[in-house]
Amino acid sequence: MTLNRRTFLGTAGAVAAGLSAPAVLAQGKPRVVVVGGGAGGATAARYIAKDSKGEIDVTLIEPSRTYYTCFFSNLYLGGFQELSGIAHSYGTLAAGYGINVIHDWATGVDPDARTVSLAGGGFLPYDKLILSPGIDFVDGAVEGWDVSAQNKMPHAYKAGSQTELLKAQIMAMPEGGTFAMVAPPNPYRCPPGPYERVSMVAHVLKARNPAAKIIVADPKPKFSKMALFQEGWANHYEGMVDWIGEDFGGGNVSVDPDAMTVTIDGEETKVDVCNVIPAMKAGRIAEMAGVTDGNWAPVNAADMSSKANPDIYVLGDASQQGDMPKSGFSANSQAKVCANAVRGALTGSKVFPAKFSNTCWSLIGTNDGVKVGATYEATPEKIAKVDGFISQTGEDADLRKATYEESIGWYAGITSDMFG
Amino acid sequence: MRWPGAQVFAAVAGVLSPAAGAAAELGDAEAGKLVFEKCKGCHQVGEGAESRIGPHLNGVFGRKAAGLEGFNYSKSLERAGNSGLEWHADTLSAYVENPRSFASGTRMSFPGLKDPQDRANVIAYLRKFSDNPRDIPEADPTAKGTDHSVDPGILAIQGDPEYGAYLSSECTTCHQIEGGDEGIPSIVFWPDEDFIIAMHAYKEKQRPHPVMQMIAGRLSNEEIAALAAYFKNPE
Incomplete structure (x- = not known):
């Protein structure tokens, strides 16, 4: 690729935008490469391929042949879902x-040549690159823990074998044993996720190991849907969950994976299972592509393009966009805005204004579902919240059951929106 | 694949006697009129009945499944009709008891009438509006238009289906474009007027549901019309 070609593309795009006529590219079909096949990447790839009707060459790079959704993986822990039910x-x-689906790791991006390199060898050229790599963990975030300890103290915050391992550990807990969770600081993937997980673990333990205890060490003073979760824990799992927030030293934590101990604010506890969810950052490829600033990749709200490089877009958890939570729903919503903009830039198709929304459902106990959601718009500074709602404490059982059933409907909806 | 119901249908047909046998089990049409209140959101029956979200139910007895000209049925029900399913008291009862177990891909978003007496009654009521048998016709029209206060000017807006297709991507995170409806209703192939009325009811917070009130709340009249134009026949 030369500067000339890029200049040409830029000009063609501008002309197309002015005349609303498709850009005719001198060197064949425009190419989009998407890295990451989750809620952001799979959705973006599908929408660009579907709506461009063959005019754009779309490649999706994703290492896993079977993708396990992080959303609903807590329901697997709680026994409400089979692992196969969240596999795609x-x-x-x-x-x-x-x-063109390539099961490989993207190992680097050359923004000048506009190519992505693959672990298996070779380079993929792109006109537009969409990064949706999800999260990685910040090194040294929890004293005593690094990724090499994940088989003793699983994070289970990327779904699949880690989730299976955590479940096996919960099932193997001795009678009256202790489950500890080290919760992450903001911002992180799926704000209600750790607390839904606590609920699901409590649900399992209440049935098979009712004398067991759950300790949560949390560096935050409060968390998503806090009143709803705390009400639910009191209703369903009275006395089982001990949440230690920032005010009580929950942020002052170290672990010893070999000794299976957790030390919270100077007090060491022997535990049977320890779920460490460390501080997070954008998936590594975002940093390699040079689009991160600190832990995350800043993007323009109107089209999810990187603030560092107009030919690279960043979706979902890895992006720093403003007010939207890091969730699968958000990534899916951002992907459609991005797909519309990328298609417009490459083929001259109509670009409509960005609209974003998010809803997060959580399950607290059997048929006890709650939700929080909001709509968002693009402003010059960020994705900004417009309007929102949250389930109320004290709602009746029928409404909670309907909310849970709705979440199952949503799961079917979003996964078919992602994977076709 | 979409019609594992073929086996279900065969099983139902095998177990239940043909229509003649079932006629003896017909219920009370007057009571059935009350049961039909649950169906009226989507189905009309009686004089002047039209197909809306669901097909009108005049003359349903003896009709082949998915047999009404011009109505956009699910593939599942079409296949059932093509495999020989006809609507009689017995087959209607089996369908209405649990629509999705009977025809897995049906777009009928209805959990089913579990009480056999309710089913017998509503079938007796529907039977009054079929030529076969003949004890019909002068019943009062039963289906009213949906009550609404949407300005005719808003209903008359011609939506842009291309814009609707883009906007629809916000809907399809939850509502499946294939028409599945577990937990969340299907919104495909609705008559555009019904769609517009429903969305304005959410926008004005007349219909309860926090997600839908929020989503509809920021849609303009033109955007609602665009969505209606798209979902009328999303392809």
Whole structure:
């Protein structure tokens, strides 16, 4: 790729935007490469392929052949979902939408040459690159823990084998044993996730190991849906959950994976299971592509393009966009805005104004579902919240059951929106 | 794949006697009129009945499944009709008891009438509006238009389906474009007027549901019309 080609593309894009006519590219179809096949990446790839009707060449790079959604993985821990129920393949995206799905790791980005390198060798050229790599963990975030300890103290915050391991550990807890969680500081993936997980673990323990205890060490003074979770814990799992927030030293934590101890504010406790959810940052490829500033990748709200590079877009958890929580729903919502903008830039199709929304459902106990949600708009500074709602404490059982059933409907909806 | 119901249908047909046998089990049409209140959101029956979200139910007895000209049925129900499913008291009862177990891909968003007496009554009521048998016709029209206060000017807006297609991506995070409806209702193939009325009811907070009130709350009249134009026939 030369500067000339980029200049040409830029000009073609501008002309197309002015005349609303498709840009005719001298060197064949425009190419979009998407890194990461989760709620952001799979959705973006699918929408670009579907709506461009073959005009754009779409490649999706995702290491896993089977993708386990992080959302609903807590329900697997709680026994409300099978692991197979949260597993998805990329067969339809490849066969039904003509997306070139490559199961490999993206190991680098050359923003000047506009290529992505693959662990298996080779380079993929792109006109537009969409990064949706999810999260990685900040090194040294929890004293005593690093990724090499994840088999003793799992994070289970990327779903799949880690989730399975955590579940096996919960099932193997001795009678009256202790489950500890080290909760992450803001911002992190899925704000209600750790607390839904506490609920699901409590649900399992109440049935099979009712004398067991759950300790949560939390560096935050409060958390998502706090009143709803605390009400639910009191109603369903009285006396089982001990949440230690920032005010009580919950942020002053170290762990010893070999000794299986957790030390909270100077007090050491022997535990049977320890779920360490460390501080998070954008998936590594974002940093390699040079689009991060600190832990996250700042983006423009109107189209999710990187503030550092107009040909790179960052979706979902890895992006720093403003007010939206890091959730699968958010990533899916951002992906559609991005897909519309990328298609417009490459083919001259109509670009409509950005609209974003998010809803997060959480399950507290059997048929006890709650939700929080909001709508968002693009401002010059950020994605800004417009309006929102949250479930109320003291809601009747029928409403909570309907909310849970709605979450199951949503799961079916979003996964078919992602994977076709 | 979408019609594992083929086996279900075969099983139902095998177990239940044909229509003649079932006729003896017909319930009370007057009571059935009350049961039909649950169906009226989508189905009309009686003089002047039209297909809306669901097909009108005049003459449903003896009709082949998915047999009403011009109504956009699910593939599932079409396949059932093509495999020989006809609507009689027995098949209607099996369908209405649990629509999705009977025809897994049906777009009928209805959990089902579990009480056999309710089913018998509503079927007796529907039977009054079919030529076969003939004890019909002068019943009063039963289906009213949906009550609403949407300005005719708003209803008359011609939506842009291309814009609707873009906007619809916000809907399809939850509402499946294939029409599935577990936990969250199907919104595909609705008549555009019904769609517009429903969305304005959420926008004005007349219909309860926090997510829908929030989503509809920031949609303009043109955007609602665009969505209606798209969802009328999303392809």
